Amino acid sequence: MRNPHRTQKIAFFLLLLATLLIVVPVGLIVVIIIQKGLPGISWQFLSDIPRQGMRAGGIFPAIVGTVYLVTGAIVFALPIGLLAAIYLSEYSKDNFLTRLIKLAIVNLAGVPSVVYGLFGLALFVVFFKLGASILAGSLTLGIMILPIIITSSREALESVPYTFREVSLSLGASKWQTIRHIVLPNAIPGVLTGTILGLGRAAGETAPILFTVAAFYLPFLPKSVFDQAMALPYHLYVISTQVPNVDEKIRYGTAFVLLALVLFMNLVAIIIRYQFRKKKKW
Amino acid sequence: MPKIQTNGLGLWYGGFHALKNVNAGFEANKITAIIGPSGCGKSTLLRVFNRMNDLIEGVRIEGDVLIDGSNIFDMRTDLVTLREKVGMVFQRPNPFPLSIYENIVFGVRVHNGRVKRDKLDEAVEQSLKSVLLWDELKDRLDKPALRLSLEQKQRLCIARLIAVRPDVLLMDEPCSTLDPQATARIEELMRELKASYTIIIVTHNMQQAARVSDDTGFMLLGELIEFGRTEAIFTAPRDKRTEDYITGRYG
Numbered sequence: 158m159r160n161p162h163r164t165q166k167i168a169f170f171l172l173l174l175a176t177l178l179i180v181v182p183v184g185l186i187v188v189i190i191i192q193k194g195l196p197g198i199s200w201q202f203l204s205d206i207p208r209q210g211m212r213a214g215g216i217f218p219a220i221v222g223t224v225y226l227v228t229g230a231i232v233f234a235l236p237i238g239l240l241a242a243i244y245l246s247e248y249s250k251d252n253f254l255t256r257l258i259k260l261a262i263v264n265l266a267g268v269p270s271v272v273y274g275l276f277g278l279a280l281f282v283v284f285f286k287l288g289a290s291i292l293a294g295s296l297t298l299g300i301m302i303l304p305i306i307i308t309s310s311r312e313a314l315e316s317v318p319y320t321f322r323e324v325s326l327s328l329g330a331s332k333w334q335t336i337r338h339i340v341l342p343n344a345i346p347g348v349l350t351g352t353i354l355g356l357g358r359a360a361g362e363t364a365p366i367l368f369t370v371a372a373f374y375l376p377f378l379p380k381s382v383f384d385q386a387m388a389l390p391y392h393l394y395v396i397s398t399q400v401p402n403v404d405e406k407i408r409y410g411t412a413f414v415l416l417a418l419v420l421f422m423n424l425v426a427i428i429i430r431y432q433f434r435k436k437k438k439w
Numbered sequence: 440m441p442k443i444q445t446n447g448l449g450l451w452y453g454g455f456h457a458l459k460n461v462n463a464g465f466e467a468n469k470i471t472a473i474i475g476p477s478g479c480g481k482s483t484l485l486r487v488f489n490r491m492n493d494l495i496e497g498v499r500i501e502g503d504v505l506i507d508g509s510n511i512f513d514m515r516t517d518l519v520t521l522r523e524k525v526g527m528v529f530q531r532p533n534p535f536p537l538s539i540y541e542n543i544v545f546g547v548r549v550h551n552g553r554v555k556r557d558k559l560d561e562a563v564e565q566s567l568k569s570v571l572l573w574d575e576l577k578d579r580l581d582k583p584a585l586r587l588s589l590e591q592k593q594r595l596c597i598a599r600l601i602a603v604r605p606d607v608l609l610m611d612e613p614c615s616t617l618d619p620q621a622t623a624r625i626e627e628l629m630r631e632l633k634a635s636y637t638i639i640i641v642t643h644n645m646q647q648a649a650r651v652s653d654d655t656g657f658m659l660l661g662e663l664i665e666f667g668r669t670e671a672i673f674t675a676p677r678d679k680r681t682e683d684y685i686t687g688r689y690g
Contacts, residue, residue, distance in 0.1 A: 250496075320533045324596075327491060327529075328546040328603055329522035338545070339535060 190412050197410025206376040211392075211400050216411055221378055222291070222386030223360055223418065226370065229295025229382070230302055230359040235352055237299075238306030242348075245307070246314040247336055266304035271364035273301045278368035292382040294370025301365050302355030309354065313347020314340060346430045353426040360419045363390040373399075389415040440508065442467040442607065442637040443488060447502035450483060452495065457483045459661045460502070465654070467606075470629060470638040472652035472669065474645055476684070480661040481641045485609050488639070489525040490518060506607070523550055526605035530612045532592030534584035534599070539576055542584045542595060543567070546603035566598040570628060590621035594628070601632075608632065610640040614647065626651045645685055649673050657681045 201215055208214030249255040277297030287293040317340045325335040363371075371391035379386040393411045396403045441464030450458035457480050465471045473481040483492065490511060492498045504511050511521055534542050543566055544559045554562075563580065567573040572594050576587075584595055593613060600608065610629075614622040629638060629651050642648050648655050649669060656666040657680075665672060665681045676682040 320529065320531070321535060323491070323494070324529065324533050324535070325545070325549075326494065327489060327522060327527040328549060328600065329519045329526075330546075330549040331519060334549055338549075343536060 187416070190409060190416055193405060194409035194411075194413030197404075197406030198413060202407075202410055203414070207374065207392075208376075211374060211396050212403050212407070216387075216389070216392060216407075216414060218375055218378055219387040219389045219392040219411070220414060220418065222370075222372075222388040223390070223415070225291050225379065225382075225386060226294050226298055226366065226388055227356055227360045227422065229291060230298035231352060231356060233296055233299030234302045234306050234355060238303050238351075239310050239348060241303075242307050242310035242314055243336060243341075246311045247332070247340065262304045262307055265300075266308070268301075269364075270301060270362050271367075273297055273365040274368050276300070277365060282369055288383065289368070289370055289372075289385050290383045291370055291379055291386050294366045294386070294388075295382075297365045297369045298359040298362065301362065302359050305355045305358065306348075306351045309351025310344070310348045313344040313351070316347065317343045342433075346434045349426050349430040349433070353423050353430075356422050356426065357419045360422065361390055361415065363394050366391055389418065441465055442506065443639075444505045445487075445502065446505070448484075448487065448504060449501040450480075450487065450492065451499040453497040457661050458487070461663045463656055463663055463666045465637060465639055467637045468633055468635075469653040470633050470640060470651050471654040471656065472648035473639065473641045473656045473658060474643075474648045474684070475658035477643070479658040481658050482611055484658070484663075485527075485611055485639060485641050488607065488609055489522050489527055491527065493518070519550075523603055524605055525607040525609060526600040526603055527609040527611065528593070528597055528600060528613045530615050532589055532596050532616065534587070534592050534595050536583065536585055538581045539584045539587070539595060540580040543599050543602050546599060550603060562602045566602040569601055569632070570594040570598040572598060590617055590624065593617065593621075593625060597628070597632075605636070607637045607639070610638065612642055613640065615643065622647070645673075657684060659684070 203215060203220065204217050205215030206218055207216060245255065245258065249258075274297065277293055277300075281287045281293035281296050282289055285293075287296075321339050321343065322335050325339045326332070330338070366388050370386055370388065372385040372387050373395060375385060375387050389411060393408065393415065396411065397408055443465040445461050445463050448458055448461040449456070461484060473484060475481050486492045487500070487504060488506070488511070492500070500512060506521075506525065510516070535545065537545070540559075540563055543563045544554070547554055547559060547562050564573060564577075567576060572591060575591070584592065587595060593616075597608075597613075614625050617625065626647065629640070632638060633653075640648075640652065652669045654667065655669045655672040657664045657672065657676075657678075659680055665676060665678045672681065673685055676685060
């Protein structure tokens, strides 16, 4: 017989090590970006347009572009994703069609982001003649984050105890009233988790916006959803690989802003989620 | 005429014959207990009366259930109206994760759409009074219902049901999670409520059936073996199986 205390200790050590292995890279990324990026941050950097071939000035248009794109993507993906999740978890029966839909969602989640970019180019930019525009980019990003939102919303809906539905129906509520007033309010924290994940993904991806919206250099703000826009991830790519002699401060500053923006949006969603969770406990 | 009458009621879950030719009349303003060992079909029978079995796939029903003379399986029966009339209290107290107030007004809103605040207040007060919770809870109606004690929760669930103004209360082992004192108080409440409602209670607990009910039905393997006055069932059962059960020869 092995000594159970010793195996226990070894197991504990391995588990801790694995956890640290996750934390360390995240910590390093954050530290490096803050260390190298923070000196480049100034009011001018945040509020000015890029100047001197993007080697000076600020990144304001890219910040605005990313905020527009992320907002647009959520506006498209959240309602559609939530409604699809409600259908799948509350209404659909387990049959061939349902299995096909679920398989499609899983596959959609596995599609490389550059394929979304090409799809967006073909469908929205060319076929629907939206051109390279915020609308086309938002739609493309929206489709990309749909599976994340559907999957997490479905899980959230399914985790609402069955007894709540049973009681509601037994009180004479219709199925829709039950979903609307009992199931959905209790699923909102989970839905928001999915939205947070989708939001972060939409803000950070470069490939889907490459052909559908992103402008190489656009020293003014978009006037409508049919305009092109700069976006932070693409701008970062451009100044890191396409434009020679860009100061490290600007590159890491841009990365810092992108990171901060995503964290800020997450924070807002987390606070909303927390408020909901505080109210609903079972 | 009984409030609820079943004629040749049979029910299958897929291939499983869960209720076999049940014929019984449930009188208004009386408490009818349904007793029997686990899996005998007593909860299934209860769930026929507000058609909660409709939620389960593969359920097939034959025979009639007449409530106030009309068949609840009739195509014209509106489930919403049926469940407004025939409400259910479940085994585990199951208030919604909402405030006490919101729990009670849920059903009122469902059936009446937008209701004025004073009407809702009135419904809350009346229903809480009828389950003897008003004095305890009137100052904290906005508190989460989930923080109440088990007994209070179960009373609240009854109040939530009463607010819908049903005729029939179906109770599926309503005291099984409560301690003996709380059970005694809920039973007392049932005796008070029977003046205004038809109550059918499913229970594991034979003493409870003997204490609260006017009529009792004994079920075994999906059959209603014996049905009659509670005293008769407990003192002079006609069927050997009933006698074996009430004298404790089944689990």
